[in-house]
Amino acid sequence: MKQVYQLIFNLGLSSGGKTSALLSRSKYFNENNLNSNIVTFDYNSDYDFVLEQLRESKRLDDKTKVYNQFSFFENRSLSMSASTSNININIQDVIDDCVKIEVDKNKYALISLENGEYRGNIKYNSQNKFVLDLFKNNYRVRRVYASNCLIKRIKEFDYNGILNGETFYNQNGQPFLRRSSKDGSVSDLYLIAEKKYFKNNIKLGEYFLEELIEDTKNNIIISDGTGSINKLVNNKQRNVQKYAVMHTNHKNSTGIIKEKEENILKNSHKLDGVIFLTQEQIDDVEKEYGITNAHLIYNFISNIPEYYGQSTNKVVGNISRLVKGKGFDLLTDVAKKVKEIDPEITFHIYGEGDYKDEILKMIDEKNLNSTVKLFGYTDNPYKTIKGFRSVISTSQSEAQGLSMIEAMANGVSVVAFDIKYGPSQFIKDKINGYLIENKNVDAMATAIIELMNNDSKSISFGEYARKEIVESFEPINIINQWKKLFDN
Known part of the structure; x- marks a missing residue:
């Protein structure tokens, strides 16, 4: 059976999407005799708690195995370490x-019993979890992270407070991975028990x-993250099938090429195939990059x-x-114009991200506090959508738009x-929705x-709209496309 x-x-x-x-694809693969595994690198x-919650919410299928780079090497070190x-x-x-002298809630200063020297401070995030800062000559030199009463990681700092290295420990308290930090980048990694050196994170990932995946044709690797592509294109295994999925537009809203996305396109010849979500994007990249192994396969819904x-x-x-890039400046401009004509209409935004404070600022500056409301992340989109009369997208860069x-x-x-590439593939203007000239807030x-x-x-x-989606995203058709690709 294929893995x-x-x-x-x-x-x-x-x-996000x-x-x-990926989680939906894993579920359908498992149901159709394709054993699904997810590989992470952070x-x-x-992690155990995260996976437990994802399985409990049914987002992560029970049959899907998850392999994490750090957990993998930690577990191996338990039987290999000589320490x-x-x-x-x-x-x-x-x-x-x-x-220990309490200085704040759950935070304690550590004062030496021997000479009264300030040794650092410890902050308890829970009964079994704490962060310990150790000082020398009033400078922080180490930060210790503990979870379940076990030391997991120690960061080291120079006297300017700059991170210069860190060490990771297994559950027996033995170091299994050491890495340096230079100018904010990870370098010089050492797998201690395995006596292996790696120049950077990419080499460790390779x-x-x-080590994780046997080199056979029944094993298939799909890169869903742009940051993982180098680990795949540099992979020396000759039999494993290798694919990348382009989840996003390879250009930003101003037409500038995105470096990470272009990296996939330039290395497509080192892969068995690149999966795209719209035909329009395939047409463009075939012309721009000469790609010959592009395939159109929709995401599962x-x-x-x-x-x-x-x-x-x-x-x-x-x-x-x-x-x-989701165009919230334009969304609030639209909301302002709508409010002037029909103040009963409200805009409900669900999600989280680093642009949240800017959106709140726009809402306040445009006097939209009663019109535009933020509700945070939703883990049940269909239930949330039932509360909408319509959905608005002011995004400036999409591949499909889940x-x-x-x-x-x-x-x-x-x-x-109407931007490249997602909306026009399924929205038929004035039939099942509206496609608006980009940035025309009046028309929207x-x-x-x-x-x-x-x-x-x-x-x-x-x-x-529903008829269009149900017909386009019939799961058996999408599964058959994947199976045909793997078999060929």
Whole structure:
């Protein structure tokens, strides 16, 4: 049976569309005799909790195995390490040699019992989890991270407070990985028990994949993260099938090429195939980069609801990562124009991201506090979408647009700027939604007001929108495309 290994940097509880697409694909692969595995490369001492929550919410299929780079090498070190030291005992001795004086809630200064010297401070995040800062001559030199009462990681700093290295420990308190930090970049990595040296993170990742995955044609690697592509194209295994998925546009909103996305396109000849989500993007990259192994396969859409519908309230919805490229400046401009004509219409935004404070600032400056409301991350998009009359997309860069597709699957029409590449593939202007000339906020405001105040048109658009998505995203058709690709 074929084993599929899907690469992504990390798994999080509030991850966006790319992670959702990967998790859905894993579920359908497992159901169709393709064993699914997910491979991650980040360090997270709470990974077990994250996976438990993802499985409990049914986002992560129970049959899917998850392999993490750090966990893999930590587990191997338990049987390979020749060390008899235990960092947990050493650190506990430091703590025991001090008196703890509370300086803040759950935070204590450590004062030496021997000479009264300030040794550092310890902050308890929970009963079994703490962060310990150790000082020398009043300078922080080490930061110790403990989880489940075990030391997991120690960072080292110079006298200017700059990180210059860190060490990772296994559950026996033995060091298994050491790496340096120069100018903010990771370098010079040492797998201690395995006596292996790596120049950078990419080289460690290459070694990890080659150790994890046997070199046979029944093993397949799919890179879902742009940051993982170098680990794949440099992979020395000759028989393993290798693919990359282009989840995003390879150009930004101003037409400038994105470096990481272009890296996939320039290295496509080293892969068995590159998967795209729209035919229009394939046409462009074949012309621009001479790619000959491009394939159109849609993302799976999980659990298309049997019962669907839209709200009768005048609510315009948006589910998105809160990042600059999603066009929230334009969304708030549209909302301002809509408010001037119909103040009953409200805009509900669901999501999290580093642009949140900027959005709140725009809302305040444009006097939209009663019109545009932020609700945070939702882990149940279909239930959330049922509260919308329509969905708005002001994004300036898309490949497919999962939130738009989920809205249409729920019988809710979408009003979107007509950008490359996603919206026009499924939105048929004035039939199942509106495609608006990019950045034409007046036209978008007019379209929204029309849908909010015309029940028959809103319902008709929603019905046609759902029909389009159900037909396009029939799971068996998508599975058969993947199987055909793997078999060829």
